[in-house]
Amino acid sequence: MKFCSECGEKVGLKVPEGDHLPRFVCGDCDTIHYQNPKVVAGAVLEYEGKILMCKRAIEPRYGFWTVPAGFMENKETVMQAAARETYEEALAVPEKIELYGVYNLAHVNQVYIMFQGKLAKPEFGPGPESLDVKLVEEQDMPWEDMAFKVVTMTLQRYFTDRKHGDFRAFTDDVVVK
Amino acid sequence: MKFCSECGEKVGLKVPEGDHLPRFVCGDCDTIHYQNPKVVAGAVLEYEGKILMCKRAIEPRYGFWTVPAGFMENKETVMQAAARETYEEALAVPEKIELYGVYNLAHVNQVYIMFQGKLAKPEFGPGPESLDVKLVEEQDMPWEDMAFKVVTMTLQRYFTDRKHGDFRAFTDDVVVK
Numbered sequence: 001m002k003f004c005s006e007c008g009e010k011v012g013l014k015v016p017e018g019d020h021l022p023r024f025v026c027g028d029c030d031t032i033h034y035q036n037p038k039v040v041a042g043a044v045l046e047y048e049g050k051i052l053m054c055k056r057a058i059e060p061r062y063g064f065w066t067v068p069a070g071f072m073e074n075k076e077t078v079m080q081a082a083a084r085e086t087y088e089e090a091l092a093v094p095e096k097i098e099l100y101g102v103y104n105l106a107h108v109n110q111v112y113i114m115f116q117g118k119l120a121k122p123e124f125g126p127g128p129e130s131l132d133v134k135l136v137e138e139q140d141m142p143w144e145d146m147a148f149k150v151v152t153m154t155l156q157r158y159f160t161d162r163k164h165g166d167f168r169a170f171t172d173d174v175v176v177k
Numbered sequence: 178m179k180f181c182s183e184c185g186e187k188v189g190l191k192v193p194e195g196d197h198l199p200r201f202v203c204g205d206c207d208t209i210h211y212q213n214p215k216v217v218a219g220a221v222l223e224y225e226g227k228i229l230m231c232k233r234a235i236e237p238r239y240g241f242w243t244v245p246a247g248f249m250e251n252k253e254t255v256m257q258a259a260a261r262e263t264y265e266e267a268l269a270v271p272e273k274i275e276l277y278g279v280y281n282l283a284h285v286n287q288v289y290i291m292f293q294g295k296l297a298k299p300e301f302g303p304g305p306e307s308l309d310v311k312l313v314e315e316q317d318m319p320w321e322d323m324a325f326k327v328v329t330m331t332l333q334r335y336f337t338d339r340k341h342g343d344f345r346a347f348t349d350d351v352v353v354k
């Protein structure tokens with residue numbers, strides 16, 4: 001951030017009065033520009049035991065596999081965001097989804113909020129951000145070709161939880177060395 | 178948003194190619210300025226059956242009651258944010274907290290992520306953003322003087338769950354008419 005989005009003048013880093021962290025503050029109109037983590041909403045969706053997986057047609061990680069997930073927009077709920085991303089990336093409609101995992105990716109200022117649930121019907125296909133969309137059995141998961149560590153962690157936990165039939169929501173941290 | 182934070186020129190609303198929503202786009206350098214919901218992290222903290230409550234010394238809702246909660250910062254986890262807010266607002270240290278509620282406040286583009294747990298010790302006091310901090314019994318809760326509907330909803334659910342001893346994490350929507 002170099003300029004104030006309110007008045008167009010230059011911003012500088014300083015700790016505002018009563019605050020404890022440096023913020024971008026406008027030198028002219030004194031507007032404080034806070035920067036905060038973004039929410040990514042995603043979903044593990046099952047149909048007859050298989051998981052809906054998308055092969056990315058966009059960077060980063062073009063050609064690698066993920067569950068449907070993407071940045072939450074203003075004016076929507078996290079659940080709506082997960083359903084919207086499922087439709088945009090996989091042309092599929094979740095039947096019923098429940099809160100599953102809250103993952104911190106503090107190194108990139110992201111919070112992934114994952115849901116789990118079922119696909120209503122085996123109807124899906126590649127949206128504009130996907131090269132391919134498939135229903136994948138656990139034993140066929142492309143573990144070596146996953147797009148992101150958070151996807152691997154979510155799916156590993158999901159398959160463990162599925163054995164016990166308990167998808168209690170949890171929080172965990174994704175730490176990248 | 179009126180000006181580009183990268184180059185200082187004017188921005189306008191338009192739907193970028195491949196996108197489906199209007200964004201603020203710079204007329205000069207073409208930078209797209211996405212706007213996304215913010216995460217608020219908070220905690221219901223118990224000590225000997227009483228809940229840690231803070232009376233707000235800041236607007237909005239000056240003088241009304243809340244559990245410790247505030248905007249998540251970059252480079253921290255949601256749990257760290259909840260613990261930090263607890264210290265800043267109530268000078269208290271959570272012993273152990275677990276994921277509890279994910280509330281959508283779509284009308285104000287916020288996602289509240291609430292934790293529940295215990296206070297390590299009955300040591301607390303008003304930080305700079307609080308007029309007063311107290312441990313409050315369920316029957317003494319200031320229901321008529323709560324700062325925000327999300328706080329009321331969280332505490333109501335907490336007392337119900339406490340009867341059953343099961344604090345399974347959930348998601349819910351706060352709808353303001």
